[in-house]
Amino acid sequence: MHFFYYFYEMVIGLEFHDIINNVFGSDVKGIGQSEQLQTCCPKCQEREGLSHPDGKYNLEINTSKRVFRCWKCDEPKFSGSLGRLIKIYGSHTDYEVYKSYAKIFRDYTEEEDFEDVFVKLPSETIFIEDMDVKNPNHFKFYNYLVNDRKISRDIILKYKLGFCEEGKYYDRIIVPSFDIKGEINYFVARAIDDKMKPKYMNPDVNKGLFIFNEGFVNWDSTVYLCEGAFEMLSFPINTIPILGKDILGELFSKLKKHKPNIVILLDPDAYKTTINIYFQLHSIYGNETDKIRIIKLPSNDDLDEIRKKLGNDGMINAIYGARKLMVDDYFIKKLNNFYGRNGNNGQYSYSKYFKG
Numbered sequence: 630m631h632f633f634y635y636f637y638e639m640v641i642g643l644e645f646h647d648i649i650n651n652v653f654g655s656d657v658k659g660i661g662q663s664e665q666l667q668t669c670c671p672k673c674q675e676r677e678g679l680s681h682p683d684g685k686y687n688l689e690i691n692t693s694k695r696v697f698r699c700w701k702c703d704e705p706k707f708s709g710s711l712g713r714l715i716k717i718y719g720s721h722t723d724y725e726v727y728k729s730y731a732k733i734f735r736d737y738t739e740e741e742d743f744e745d746v747f748v749k750l751p752s753e754t755i756f757i758e759d760m761d762v763k764n765p766n767h768f769k770f771y772n773y774l775v776n777d778r779k780i781s782r783d784i785i786l787k788y789k790l791g792f793c794e795e796g797k798y799y800d801r802i803i804v805p806s807f808d809i810k811g812e813i814n815y816f817v818a819r820a821i822d823d824k825m826k827p828k829y830m831n832p833d834v835n836k837g838l839f840i841f842n843e844g845f846v847n848w849d850s851t852v853y854l855c856e857g858a859f860e861m862l863s864f865p866i867n868t869i870p871i872l873g874k875d876i877l878g879e880l881f882s883k884l885k886k887h888k889p890n891i892v893i894l895l896d897p898d899a900y901k902t903t904i905n906i907y908f909q910l911h912s913i914y915g916n917e918t919d920k921i922r923i924i925k926l927p928s929n930d931d932l933d934e935i936r937k938k939l940g941n942d943g944m945i946n947a948i949y950g951a952r953k954l955m956v957d958d959y960f961i962k963k964l965n966n967f968y969g970r971n972g973n974n975g976q977y978s979y980s981k982y983f984k985g
């Protein structure tokens with residue numbers, strides 16, 4: 630008995646083991662027994678496109694030093710603070726519990742969990758504001774933005790749009806993302822020719838670790854959520870592109886903290902994403918869920934199409950003029966149709982969700 634007692638005492642960071650177990654399921658070697666744990670690397674799994682862990686246990690976690698690294702991930706390396714790992718792959722609660730324990734350690738600061746978004750713009754990037762007006766090739770990109778996408782000069786300059794003529798991102802528009810210090814933390818590279826595949830090329834970093842163009846966000850004002858960077862350019866009023874189907878880490882935390890009025894502004898075909906997001910917001914807004922709105926766009930066109938037809942001002946009017954909807958209205962009917970439950974308006978199934 631004595632031996633076991635002594636043994637357990639030697640495991641530093643034992644309080645983190647339950648959280649790690651929670652995040653990675655029961656598939657962690659060394660839980661409760663060692664400071665050095667092994668589990669399957671979720672980053673490797675993502676890269677290989679596997680629907681299940683790869684069974685290789687390449688991810689090592691040290692609960693005494695509160696660090697992790699994957700032995701296989703290289704370029705980019707996947708390593709950092711344990712808090713960062715939990716922040717990326719755990720739930721919001723997992724990370725909150727982690728912080729409450731980690732704060733007991735004198736050397737812990739939340740900043741250690743923020744590191745590692747080392748994104749630089751492609752070295753070939755030329756900002757539109759620096760383009761050579763005598764160079765017809767440069768004008769190709771300018772024309773794409775101004776004539777094809779109907780993005781105004783002001784917006785082009787405000788968001789510091791650029792392009793690449795050569796390199797990995799050749800013939801692409803670069804939409805940089807700036808953090809609150811004005812540093813680049815991400816970019817989206819879109820082909821100017823729709824036939825080019827893939828249409829978008831983005832850096833391989835975890836999207837939960839930053840908010841696209843957070844430097845432009847005013848949390849005291851209504852925040853609009855849209856899907857991608859070009860939708861943001863279509864509706865550039867305190868708009869955050871979620872860059873996917875979920876509200877992830879950093880954005881989730883900030884919304885939870887500030888609880889701004891929020892408008893979900895997704896394309897008409899994105900009902901599934903919209904309901905996902907609605908439920909995510911619902912879970913953090915507590916008794917302030919009336920701050921969450923969903924806007925039905927005035928037609929079946931997506932934001933970009935609307936703006937191309939109506940121009941910037943026309944589009945903003947159309948959006949403001951659109952009825953603001955609570956979730957039990959048009960949206961629910963559409964969702965029911967979307968899920969093939971149009972009989973009886975499908976009311977029963979959704980009222981269940983919202984009360985539960």
Ligand SMILES: [Zn+2]
Binds near residue numbers: 674700702
């Ligand atoms: Zn890995």
